[in-house]
Amino acid sequence: MLNKVPAVTVIFWLIKTLATTVGETAADYLNMTLKMGLLATSGLMAVLLVVALVIQLWTRRYIPAVYWLVVVLISVVGTLISDNLVDNLGVSLGVSSALFAAALAVVFGIWYVVERTLSVHTITTTRRELFYWAAILFTFSLGTSAGDLIGEQLGLGYAWSVVLFLALIAMVYAAWRFLKIDAVLAFWAAYILTRPLGASTGDLLSQSRHDGGLALGSTWTSVIFLVVIIIMVVLETRRQARGEANGPSGLTQ
Secondary structure (H helix, E strand, C coil): CCCCCCCCCHHHHHHHHHHHHHHHHHHHHHHHHCCCCHHHHHHHHHHHHHHHHHHHHHCCCCCHHHHHHHHHHHHHHHHHHHHHHHHHCCCCHHHHHHHHHHHHHHHHHHHHHHHCCCCHHHCCCHHHHHHHHHHHHHHHHHHHHHHHHHHHHCCCCHHHHHHHHHHHHHHHHHHHHHCCCCHHHHHHHHHHHHHHHHHHHHHHHHCCHHHCCCCCCHHHHHHHHHHHHHHHHHHHHHHHHHHHHHCCCCCCC
């Protein structure tokens, strides 16, 4: 089985960040705008995620449309898990952030003990891919809770939250580029941070001006970002097809 994860490029990070924003705004759209409620929205998106994930696990190589569909859906579900804990069960954002951080640490710990690596460049077995998607789910839930905690409860605001998380990601990149910290550690640190960045960006664009947002609304924010994601995935699919036509595609990274 070829590596099931795309090469970690600028395009990867752009699509991933866009997907995290959609996870925030699409969950709000279904829950609040369409008034489906958290439980109904969570159930629907969980079913869609399971279907998409089964298709992803069934494939033998990286297929952009399938992979990024799973990322978008897992972003929405991760957001809804956090929202259910906080809104329905009354768990504080601080506690939920700690719980998701602990769950993520457990996944990483078991993954490393079993596979002896956390590298995304060798997702070449179903077991490794299951570890990978479990980690991704908890990074989204953690990022949602942590982003809301900083942006709302700590009073930083959406715009400054975006600036903060961009600065933290830049620091991770600088540490990898110039201080030569471990590439796997840098990847997962940046991956975790892109979730609250996307959540804060989604809130900044969609929330009302009274709440510190730009009042674009969850509908338009979701639509615009989904269109951009689709365009980028189409371009990625064409790039992959050209690479396969010209020789080895480099899918094993």
